[in-house]
Amino acid sequence: MFNAYVWANYLAAGGKNTVRLFSRSLYAPFAEEYFPTIRALRCAYCPDTKIVDEGIQQLHDLAQDLKEGNFGRWKRVHSIDMVMDSLHAEIDAGDGLSEKDIFSCFSGSLDYFTTYLSITFPDFFVPYYFKYNFNIFEKISHTFGIHLPEMPLKKHYRERFLYYGEICRALQDFRKKHHLTLGELCAFLYDFAPKYLGGVKSYLIEKLPEPRGIFCIGGSEDDFFLKNQKSSVICWQCAPEALAGDLAIMYLRSPASAFDSIWKVVSTGFNDPFFYYYRCAYIEKMQSISRISLHKLRKDSVFQTLPIVRKNMQGINGVEIPPSAYNHLLAILQCELPRIEHIQENADILYFNEKDVEKKLVKPFLARLGYSEADYQQQLYIEVGNHNFALIPDFVILPHVTSDHHSAYILLETKLSIASARQLREAKKQARSYAKQLGAIFCIVASKEGIWISHFQDDYDEDIVTLSWAALNDADAFFSVRRLIGNRRKGKCGPAAQPRDAGRLFGPRHTVGQDLSKRPM
Missing domain, CATH: 3.90.1570 (tt1808, chain A)
Known part of the structure; x- marks a missing residue:
């Protein structure tokens, strides 16, 4: 639960500077130091710098649009629901977009939209800087007594779009209960609470269990998460059955159409309502491999029997393959990674009772x-x-x-x-x-x-x-x-x-x- 004494110690130890930065930036045009500060705060709980840098770029774009007056303003809006409905109409712009497309636009520019709404309607909204990190936000909520509404199902795209408004209701209730300003609430969410929980160490697992499953995942050479990769830890869509320690084989789609690398799951999987594919986990590259094309897989005596190969790798993400196929892949590559084995130790021992x-x-x-x-x-x-x-x-x-x-x-x-x-x-x-x-x-x-x-x-x-x-x-x-x-x-x-x-x-x-x-x- 929220501890006023610990919070006061944080403020006295330098937290007031972070509060002032949020207050200046969310009630007035951005302070120049807002961008590097947000980047540093997010790097403490997000291991993938590409995610962080993409969010910072959205904030730069927002600052420019606010300066030029490019964003529409809505009159006579007196509630969170009215604002969200107006934003929905703004994104659609009369084009008759599907709920899925509107949600995709909103979730893809989450930093941009939520920061704009917070500046424009500070009594209603809070900037959301937990993109691909709903696991951290959920843990903060459970730890400090923020009562989140039930998460919508994956297929309910409009409800997932509106869920941001529901979250803001919960955060505003928490802010008022503990007599926080918006600047203090943001400092609490993005500086105090993640550090209190341990940042990336609170969910990235250093000592992983032995792999119990091998999954295929699919991407492309120009994928946002893989392009110009600086970090070996990335967020990726995962199967509900995937567990920390499990292995993932990356298949690059056309034009490569080939297995490209082997990864391991380094966090527990979690549902993220603002992640387009909903279910995700953090994975870390173990090794790049010599590419094995789909053409070769179709001719291989082992892989040609797998249903996913017979389906030309359609729907590849989250497909589980048997250990024998994985071991066969390592044999083909002459790779030194450990094989997956389940050997019963002491098989010839005597049992007396x-x-x-x-x-x-x-x-x-x-x-x-x-x-x-x-x-x-x-x-x-x-x-x-x-x-x-x-x-x-x-x-x-x-x-x-x-x-x-x-x-x-x-x-x-x-x-x-x-x-x-x-x-x-x-x-x-x-x-x-x-x-x-x-x-x-x-x-x-x-x-x-x-x-x-x-x-x-x-x-x-x-x-x-x-x-x-x-x-x-x-x-x-x-x-x-x-x-x-x-x-x-x-x-x-x-x-x-x-x-x-x-x-x-x-x-x-x-x-x-x-x-x-x-x-x-």
């Missing part, structure tokens, strides 16, 4: 799926009925526990050995009772022989996956399992969360790899 299976098989398996020990609970005590009966499952993954309700994403029950069909039926019966009690999406039985996975849609009846631990050594097999049950989100669990459709990945009641249910018992 269930604890051995949990420690040496199940926990490493969960870790490779992306679950930390904080993401699951062992031996969860669940009272049933009138406090006279309890369930104690082995592993409850992504649990949600309240005083009167328990739910989970995955229930996993461990046995030392399942050497017969009867033992498998008994183990599944026990696990199924736990899974039903928790409303779990997936139910897993694990033993030293392997894993059996079932799904709530058929009441955990049929196995959708049966794999031995040896089969999980295969990178593509593990890739499929990770896509099904890997840690891709936090939050609500249980059937109401509408999980990824297991049938879409595996087909209904389809086993992958070695089918343990058909092993000799």
Whole structure:
């Protein structure tokens, strides 16, 4: 929450100078030092200097237009809604543009429009200098108690255009609550708060986890983010499934039509209502590669089988490829980057009890799926009925526990050995009772022989996956399992969360790899 004492210390330590700069520039023509000051402030929380410099250029353009009187003025506007409607009409200029095109124009010139509105209507608007950094703005809001309205959906372009006005309402409420001037609010947003959170270090991850996915991304040689690149960290459209540490292969469209470089995701993905493509993350270039053209990919024995290659790389952004294809790419390039492997360590070790299976098989398996020990609970005590009966499952993954309700994403029950069909039926019966009690999406039985996975849609009846631990050594097999049950989100669990459709990945009641249910018992 906002701390008046800490804020006063900031002002006394030089913050008043930043306040005066904003006050002079937003109530009168720009002070000359406004441009370098805004640039320095933004570089503290935005790692891509191209984004910062583009915003500064928009401010220079605005200063020139204000000097020449080129921007239309609207009379009899008495509310945020009226101003936003007038700006909407100004951008359209009677051309009958689509909502998508109007939003594109507004979001592309966000620094220009929002600064102009703040100068013209300081009681309504606040300049917005978090382009491609809604993650920072959202974190500031949560930390200091600024109550943001719900973010519009990606396809609702008019609502995304109007969302700036809704944000300004929240910021003005915050300003009045804490008796701040507009200059003080801007100093708080763009100097005090980002530094308080740690700037770029608050979201760029230095010690990245091992990659769990490989995605394709698409660009062009004259792309704004890639052209005249000075920094290796850029903002890019990403798939909702992309996680920090994952890898991205850059495909340059026509005329290059070729893979060009390999990048890694260095931030968590986030939704940005003012980013045209909505979902984004920061990525860092690992290595440029010798270009491999689409023509060569079509002739390659591995890549020619991938759906995205058969579609001539149409819709490339966010398409995930299997580890075997990525490893094959590195082999073609004779590249020294690490291959993606999922090797079961100590495969020939002896297991004397269930604890051995949990420690040496199940926990490493969960870790490779992306679950930390904080993401699951062992031996969860669940009272049933009138406090006279309890369930104690082995592993409850992504649990949600309240005083009167328990739910989970995955229930996993461990046995030392399942050497017969009867033992498998008994183990599944026990696990199924736990899974039903928790409303779990997936139910897993694990033993030293392997894993059996079932799904709530058929009441955990049929196995959708049966794999031995040896089969999980295969990178593509593990890739499929990770896509099904890997840690891709936090939050609500249980059937109401509408999980990824297991049938879409595996087909209904389809086993992958070695089918343990058909092993000799």
